[in-house]
Amino acid sequence: MKKWRNSLLLILMAGLSVAQTGDMVQPEVRRIGDRLACLCGSCKNTVATCQMLGCHYTSPARARISAMSKAGVSDEAIVDDFVKREGKKALAAPAAEGFGLAAWLATPVVALAGLGFIGWFIRRSRKPVVSAAPAMAEADVAKYQQAAERELSRFDE
Amino acid sequence: MENIGALAIMLAFCLAIYSVVASLVGAWKKKPFLIASGERAVIAVFGLIVIATGILIYALVTSDFRYAYVAAHSNRDMPFYYKISSWWGGQEGSLLLWNFLLGAYAFVVVLQNKRKHRAMMPYVVATLMSTQVFFLILNVFPASPFQMLAQGKNIVEVQDGNGLNPLLQYWTMLIHPPVLYLGYVGFVVPFAFALGSLITRQPGDQWIFTTRRWALVTWFFQSTGILLGAGWSYAVLGWGGYWVWDPVENVSFLPWLTSTAYLHSVMMQEKKGMMKVWNIVLVAATFFLCIFGTFMTRSGIVASVHAFASSNIGTYFLVFLTMGIAFTIYMILGRLDYLKSESELESVVSRESSFLFNNLILLASCFATLWGTLFPVISEAVTGEKVSVDAPWFNRINIPIGLFLLFLTGVGPLLAWRRASSEGLRRNFQWPFVGMLALMGGLFAAGIHHIYALMTFGLCLFVTMTIAQEFWKGASAIAKKEATNVLSGMIELTHRNTRRYGGYLVHMGIVVMFIGFAGAAFNKDSTVEVEQGKSFQLGRYDLKVTSVNNGQTDNYVWQNAVIEASVDGKPYATLHPERRIYSQSQQPVGAVAIHRRLNEDLYINFAALSSEAQKPIVQVYIFPLVTWIWIGFWVLTVGTLVCLVPSKVKMTYARTEVVGMAGKHEKVAK
Numbered sequence: 001m002k003k004w005r006n007s008l009l010l011i012l013m014a015g016l017s018v019a020q021t022g023d024m025v026q027p028e029v030r031r032i033g034d035r036l037a038c039l040c041g042s043c044k045n046t047v048a049t050c051q052m053l054g055c056h057y058t059s060p061a062r063a064r065i066s067a068m069s070k071a072g073v074s075d076e077a078i079v080d081d082f083v084k085r086e087g088k089k090a091l092a093a094p095a096a097e098g099f100g101l102a103a104w105l106a107t108p109v110v111a112l113a114g115l116g117f118i119g120w121f122i123r124r125s126r127k128p129v130v131s132a133a134p135a136m137a138e139a140d141v142a143k144y145q146q147a148a149e150r151e152l153s154r155f156d157e
Numbered sequence: 158m159e160n161i162g163a164l165a166i167m168l169a170f171c172l173a174i175y176s177v178v179a180s181l182v183g184a185w186k187k188k189p190f191l192i193a194s195g196e197r198a199v200i201a202v203f204g205l206i207v208i209a210t211g212i213l214i215y216a217l218v219t220s221d222f223r224y225a226y227v228a229a230h231s232n233r234d235m236p237f238y239y240k241i242s243s244w245w246g247g248q249e250g251s252l253l254l255w256n257f258l259l260g261a262y263a264f265v266v267v268l269q270n271k272r273k274h275r276a277m278m279p280y281v282v283a284t285l286m287s288t289q290v291f292f293l294i295l296n297v298f299p300a301s302p303f304q305m306l307a308q309g310k311n312i313v314e315v316q317d318g319n320g321l322n323p324l325l326q327y328w329t330m331l332i333h334p335p336v337l338y339l340g341y342v343g344f345v346v347p348f349a350f351a352l353g354s355l356i357t358r359q360p361g362d363q364w365i366f367t368t369r370r371w372a373l374v375t376w377f378f379q380s381t382g383i384l385l386g387a388g389w390s391y392a393v394l395g396w397g398g399y400w401v402w403d404p405v406e407n408v409s410f411l412p413w414l415t416s417t418a419y420l421h422s423v424m425m426q427e428k429k430g431m432m433k434v435w436n437i438v439l440v441a442a443t444f445f446l447c448i449f450g451t452f453m454t455r456s457g458i459v460a461s462v463h464a465f466a467s468s469n470i471g472t473y474f475l476v477f478l479t480m481g482i483a484f485t486i487y488m489i490l491g492r493l494d495y496l497k498s499e500s501e502l503e504s505v506v507s508r509e510s511s512f513l514f515n516n517l518i519l520l521a522s523c524f525a526t527l528w529g530t531l532f533p534v535i536s537e538a539v540t541g542e543k544v545s546v547d548a549p550w551f552n553r554i555n556i557p558i559g560l561f562l563l564f565l566t567g568v569g570p571l572l573a574w575r576r577a578s579s580e581g582l583r584r585n586f587q588w589p590f591v592g593m594l595a596l597m598g599g600l601f602a603a604g605i606h607h608i609y610a611l612m613t614f615g616l617c618l619f620v621t622m623t624i625a626q627e628f629w630k631g632a633s634a635i636a637k638k639e640a641t642n643v644l645s646g647m648i649e650l651t652h653r654n655t656r657r658y659g660g661y662l663v664h665m666g667i668v669v670m671f672i673g674f675a676g677a678a679f680n681k682d683s684t685v686e687v688e689q690g691k692s693f694q695l696g697r698y699d700l701k702v703t704s705v706n707n708g709q710t711d712n713y714v715w716q717n718a719v720i721e722a723s724v725d726g727k728p729y730a731t732l733h734p735e736r737r738i739y740s741q742s743q744q745p746v747g748a749v750a751i752h753r754r755l756n757e758d759l760y761i762n763f764a765a766l767s768s769e770a771q772k773p774i775v776q777v778y779i780f781p782l783v784t785w786i787w788i789g790f791w792v793l794t795v796g797t798l799v800c801l802v803p804s805k806v807k808m809t810y811a812r813t814e815v816v817g818m819a820g821k822h823e824k825v826a827k
Contacts (some may be wrong), residue, residue, distance in 0.1 A: 016317050022308040037545035044401045044547050051396030051776060053684070053764040082553050093550035094532065107554050109523040114517040122510065126430070127500045 029062045031079050032088040036061065037092040046092045159224065162212035163303040166253075169260075172198045176286040184279035187321050196267045199282060202289060203260035210257050213250065213302050217243050218600035226250060232320035232741040234711040239326050242688045245334040246321045248455065254335065254745035255451070256292045258342040263289065266346055274367065276540050277353035280493045284349035288692045291477045301468050320741035323713075329389040337382025337409060338688025341447040346418065353435050355488045358495050362426055363435070367672045370801060371424070372440075377797040379413045384790045395747040395762045397778050401553035404459040407530045408450035414523040415443040418516045422799075423510050428574065430499025432488065432631075435516070437496070441485045446523075448478055451574075459534060460811075477513040504576035511569035554643065560612055563671055567620035570627065570657075573644055588818035589622035608716045614674035617668045624661045655802045662796030666792030675780025676757070686767050696779045698759060705773055707768075713737040718763045718773045720756040722752065734763035734775065757781040 033048030040057040043050055047065070050058040061082070068078045084092040094100035176198035176452040183191030214228070217240045222228045230246040245251040265286040270278055296302065305312045306311045348370035354364035386409065387399035400406060419439035453459065458472025489496075502509050529546045535542045571585040597615035605611060628647055636646035651658040685697045692701040704719045717735040721728065732750035739746065760778040767774055 034549060037547050039545070044403045045398075046547060046549060049548070051762075052396075052683075052686075053774065087542060091547045092545060092547040093553070094536070094544045094546060097742055099536055100544065103529070103536075103546065103550065104490070104554075106528050107521060110524050111517065111521040114521060118510075118513045118517060121513065122505055124434075125498060 026066055028064050030074050032065050032069070033058075035079055035092055036065075036082055036090055039086060039089065040119060158212055158215075159305055163203040163301065164211045164355060165209040165212070165732055166256075166296050166301070169202045169256075169298050171210070172202050172205065172292065173286045173289045173293055174767060176202065177283045178281040180283040180286070191419050191802075192642055195279065195282050195286075198262045199260075199286060199452065200265045202286070205262040206253075206256050206260040209303075210244075210253060213253060214241060214244060217241065220318065221314075222318050223305050223312050224302075225306050225696035226302045228306060228315050228318040230318065230321055232318040234740060235320060235326070236712065238331055239321055242325070242331045242334075243321050245338075246325055249296065249300040249304075250294060251334065251338075252295050252300050253302050254338055255342060256296055258290065258335075258338050259285070259289050259292060259345065262342060266349070270367075274353070276357045276673050277350065277359065277364070281349045282355045284352050285345060288345050291473070295470055295473060298729050299473070300676045304315070317741060319648045319714075320739060322466055323737070323742060323744050323746040324393055325741045326712075326739075327389055327393050327797065329385045329392075332341050333382060333389055336378055336385060340375050340379030340382050340526045341412065341450065342442070343371065343378060344412065346375070347440045348389070349442045352398045352485065352488065355437065355492045355495075358492060360432075360506050362433075365423055365426055368440075371826050372416065372420060372423070373797065373800055376413070376416045376591055377794070379416060380793060380797075381790070383409055383413060385789070388787065391467060391783070392658070392749065392751065395764075395778070397749075397758075397760050399783070399785075402526075402529070405454050407526050407551075408446075410526055411523055412443045412446040412450060414526070415439050415446060418519040418523075419443060421512050421519075429509065431502075432450065432510065432512075433496040433498065434493065436488055437819065441482075441489075445482055445485075448474065448481070452478065453530075475718045479611070497516075505570045505580070506572065506577045508577075510564060511572050514570055514793075515562070515565050517560055518565060520563070522555055522558045523766040525558065527553070530579075531556065556609055559671075559674075560616060563620060563668070565660045566667060567623045570661065570664070571623050574676050585623070585626070589626070593619035606680040610675045610678040613671050617672050617675075620664065620668045624665055627661060628658070629675030648770045651799060652802070653806045655804045656800050659796050659802070662799055663793050665792075666789045666793030666796055667739065668789070670786050672782065673782050673786030673789060676780065676785070679781045680777040682777065684764070684774065686772050686774045695777045697724050698729065698777075698779070699726075700761075700775075700776065700777060702773050711740075713739045716763075718775060720750070720761055720775065722759060730759065732759070732761050734761045736763050736765070753784050754759065755782075755784055758783050782783075 013022065013030055026071070030048045034046050036047040037049040038055065038061075040050070040052065040055050043052065045058075047061045049059050052058065064077055068081070069075075073081075078080070079091070093115045094103040096104050110135045175196045178195075179191045179198065180195035183193075183195055185727070213224075215221075216224045216227050216564070217231050218237065219234050220227065220240075226247060226249050227243075228692040230250065231240050231243040237245075243250065263282070266281065268283065270281070306315060307313060326414050328628045347364075348366040349520055350368045353359075365444070389395055390401075392642065416439075419436060422432050422439060425437050426433055452474035456474065459472060504510070511753050532546045533544055536542070567589065568586070573581060593615040596618045600611055600614055605614075613632075627645070628650065632645075632646035632649040634644050635641070635649050636643045639646070639649070641649075644689050681696050683693075685693050687693050689702050689704060692699050694700070699722070701721045701723075703721055704716050705716065707714070707716050708718065710717065715735050715737045717733045719734045720734065721730065722730045730752040732751040732752060735748040737746050737748055738744070745763050747764065749760060750760045751761075758778075758780040760780055762776040764774045764776050764777075766772065778817060
């Protein structure tokens with residue numbers, strides 16, 4: 001029984017052959033593909049770096065990039081074409097426009113806010129410089145001295 | 158048997174609730190017997206979870222396919238050790254693992270503190286058991302591992318199970334989840350003590366001293382778990398990616414970043430009595446990020462390659478997180494008077510300031526990672542359109558942050574406490590800086606023009622020189638004074654202050670890892686369809702497929718390609734990349750062949766046979782320096798172990814003690 005099952009699996013393995021097309025990564029595919037997300041749903045790679053052989057998204061995407069590039073279409077136009085077809089999710093990183101700008105700016109803004117906080121913290125927690133000037137006006141000091149002397153003279157009585 | 162398992166979990170759930178109530182009422186009414194009873198309930202809870210776990214493992218090992226969980230995640234022909242690892246292969250089992258580890262930690266805490274921290278302990282126990290109640294709720298209600306397969310009213314047994322996901326049938330998966338969980342679950346202990354300290358208005362740093370080792374050990378487990386996961390990804394997924402910024406990877410990284418920040422800033426509290434609020438915030442953030450990570454992995458809120466166990470238990474996590482965070486914020490705000498700083502910052506150029514910057518950078522990285530992970534969800538909610546945030550975005554944001562952190566790793570330890578003089582700065586940094594510039598110039602002249610790689614190598618040398626300088630200065634002084642050699646002096650130096658010099662070794666481990674990361678800038682790869690007996694070339698390697706063979710084991714059938722690699726005409730290595738189909742799941746999986754060397758790994762994946770000519774299609778990769786990542790981990794391990802050894806010289810720091818505002822609060826509980 002097990003023998004039969006394993007023989008069937010070997011046949012299945014032979015059946016898992018793929019047509020070796022479109023998986024070779026040419027320089028222009030690597031350059032442009034690095035800006036495009038692989039949308040196969042099971043990886044977080046780009047069209048340039050996805051290594052799944054015969055990936056249903058990356059393989060045709062690479063072929064398309066290669067064909068368009070050979071036809072003289074610019075990098076920007078190829079990327080725009082993918083965005084037109086798939087929407088903004090075709091880009092591996094959000095475009096720096098509209099709400100996508102928030103993706104890029106949030107971390108620097110938070111880091112700057114943190115830096116500001118550290119600056120405030122340092123200023124707040126630094127040792128105060130001891131001032132040479134008396135903290136009270138001389139008239140006030142004299143007033144308190146008189147009061148103290150009055151109190152002390154009562155003890156003498 | 159199955160009823161006993163379910164009953165044990167149910168009883169553990171009830172006793173955990175009892176433990177929370179008894180501890181809180183005992184502390185409130187000042188009834189020691191209730192407090193003791195709450196602590197004993199912790200022991201009973203752990204005992205019951207051990208029973209439940211034992212029953213599940215027994216069912217897995219004996220292939221009892223009446224259990225739905227066993228049938229879904231195991232099969233008869235799986236090796237014994239993978240049957241055991243099926244315990245955490247699915248949702249219900251991995252939650253039971255959480256409960257098991259949490260119960261074990263709580264058990265140890267109760268035993269360790271039988272006579273210590275009596276004022277704090279009821280609240281520590283209540284916190285630990287509240288978390289336990291939450292995870293037991295999951296195992297009792299939505300994700301019970303003891304559900305039986307049934308037809309009508311009868312329990313039925315299937316012939317064989319589906320088997321464990323083939324991708325998980327790899328040796329690091331035997332230990333990666335438990336180790337990572339030890340790190341995730343472990344931070345509940347420092348959090349419980351922090352909360353206990355807040356509730357009982359502890360003025361000093363008792364909770365810090367008590368949980369210092371817990372924090373370090375759990376941080377080490379987190380680091381190990383993450384590295385084991387990276388190692389698994391590298392060796393199993395077939396393309397050598399050890400980190401792709403997948404959401405599940407990211408959420409495991411978040412608590413590591415905050416706990417690393419905590420391990421640094423806690424020194425400010427120990428030595429100067431500063432940053433008390435901040436340390437509590439960091440411990441709480443680490444704990445809640447651990448819970449958040451579990452929520453993300455299981456809720457399916459973001460798509461992930463690793464979400465093996467996604468389900469609809471997300472709401473439970475959201476409720477727990479909301480309640481926990483709200484309560485913690487309330488407690489912190491209510492106790493600000495007790496968390497006043499005892500010292501002042503004297504200079505911007507000081508060790509204290511370097512810790513502030515270190516924390517800023519770690520938290521900036523934490524924020525960036527969290528933001529990038531959640532941005533697709535946020536963007537879709539705001540604009541209605543899906544966006545992708547993949548590796549290029551994370552690399553662009555996090556690489557500069559990482560490099561700055563590497564720079565601080567070199568600078569921070571050499572700055573003096575209180576105030577660093579310009580003469581001291583010159584003396585400490587002159588040669589490391591010269592070395593860094595010389596190396597970068599040399600590498601540039603040698604043709605390495607990748608800016609991040611150049612900076613990484615330069616900074617790695619900078620940090621190495623600063624650390625070596627520290628060891629050398631201390632060790633040679635001891636060697637001179639005690640008339641011994643420098644090596645003995647170095648051992649003596651380390652033993653005198655294990656935390657400091659162990660910490661340097663941990664930094665060295667990070668440096669070594671960065672060398673490995675920088676190697677990624679020079680990766681090469683090629684996918685080729687090649688006839689048997691014919692050669693092809695990648696980099697300096699000539700590769701020839703000599704044969705393709707078939708075979709089988711009890712668990713899977715395999716097909717491998719024998720590939721001979723030679724360099725300059727001389728034989729270099731013979732590799733056997735393999736393809737497998739697992740008998741039960743019928744899922745094809747590659748088993749790559751890796752020839753590991755210090756300079757580079759030769760990595761081959763036997764991807765398929767071409768459909769037309771039945772020629773082998775192989776994917777070949779050259780990964781320079783990647784082995785240094787794993788070496789860095791071992792250095793980090795040694796450094797952490799050194800940190801855990803008690804120092805020969807006990808460090809004491811004279812400080813004033815702030816006991817809160819007179820008249821506003823109750824008497825301080827000691």
